[in-house]
Amino acid sequence: MRPWQWIKNLLVVAAPLAAGKIFAPDVAFSTAVAFVAFCLMASAVYCINDAADVEADRLHPTKRNRPIAAGHLSVSAAIAVACVLAGASLLLAWTTGGALVVLLTIYLVLQIGYAKWFKHEPVIDLAVVVSGFLLRAVAGGLAAHLPISEWFLLVAGFGALFMVSGKRYSELHTIGSEAGTRKALVRYSATYLRFVWSAAAAVTLVAYSLWAFEQARHSVIPWHTASIAAFTLGMLRYAVDIDAGKASAPEDIVYADRALQVIGLVWLVLVGLGVLGVG
Numbered sequence: 001m002r003p004w005q006w007i008k009n010l011l012v013v014a015a016p017l018a019a020g021k022i023f024a025p026d027v028a029f030s031t032a033v034a035f036v037a038f039c040l041m042a043s044a045v046y047c048i049n050d051a052a053d054v055e056a057d058r059l060h061p062t063k064r065n066r067p068i069a070a071g072h073l074s075v076s077a078a079i080a081v082a083c084v085l086a087g088a089s090l091l092l093a094w095t096t097g098g099a100l101v102v103l104l105t106i107y108l109v110l111q112i113g114y115a116k117w118f119k120h121e122p123v124i125d126l127a128v129v130v131s132g133f134l135l136r137a138v139a140g141g142l143a144a145h146l147p148i149s150e151w152f153l154l155v156a157g158f159g160a161l162f163m164v165s166g167k168r169y170s171e172l173h174t175i176g177s178e179a180g181t182r183k184a185l186v187r188y189s190a191t192y193l194r195f196v197w198s199a200a201a202a203v204t205l206v207a208y209s210l211w212a213f214e215q216a217r218h219s220v221i222p223w224h225t226a227s228i229a230a231f232t233l234g235m236l237r238y239a240v241d242i243d244a245g246k247a248s249a250p251e252d253i254v255y256a257d258r259a260l261q262v263i264g265l266v267w268l269v270l271v272g273l274g275v276l277g278v279g
Helices: 003-018 025-052 075-096 098-116 124-143 150-175 183-187 190-216 223-243 250-256 258-276
Strands: none
Touching: 003 025, 003 124, 003 150, 003 250, 003 258, 025 075, 025 098, 025 124, 075 098, 075 124, 098 124, 124 150, 150 183, 150 190, 150 223, 150 250, 190 223, 223 258, 250 258
């Protein structure tokens, strides 16, 4: 179920935070429900992925230690657990309305398609993984019935592409395209993936800056504008790990990099001050 990867699901907080409504009790409750529902659905998808990839995982230097690949858990048991988790996720999501149920269903269908087919197609595999992050970012807004800005969607989408292409770059750097764990890597080159994550980083920074400038118009002290510096530093710090081929597990970087954590905290404080309208 990979609970250490649930940190990715904190993206559901992004839309309510960007809209400045996260502290409203009803919005906070709906956002919390969306977070838990996504954790359950993501864990269901991890079980499905591991069941589908059992043979390939046994060839991977670290994934071979996962329960199914190591023979500690049967494929049928993993699928049964996935069904229970997916059902619980959809039932919980229904408490906020049908929109979140539809979104989670789309996420599940895309991820099943990814496990069976899309992961082997270059570019398509990037798009499907990016869509998973984008759906997380949209989920909080849908659950709380909040409008979502175009700049927010651009930041979420291209920010996800930056991380996902960086992950593929690190995988290529670590295990090489000749490994049998991911067929799409055979058709990627390091220069191509470097181009993708560099271009994605540039678009993300521009889109975030435009969003921040727009938000700063409503504040006496431009906290959102100041957050651009922290956001940029965070991306540059993460890019150091991508360039070194150490970003194959993004959650490990978030948990281990103290400097990145401090930068993230500063960014969160600045955005929070802007949302609260301090000053």
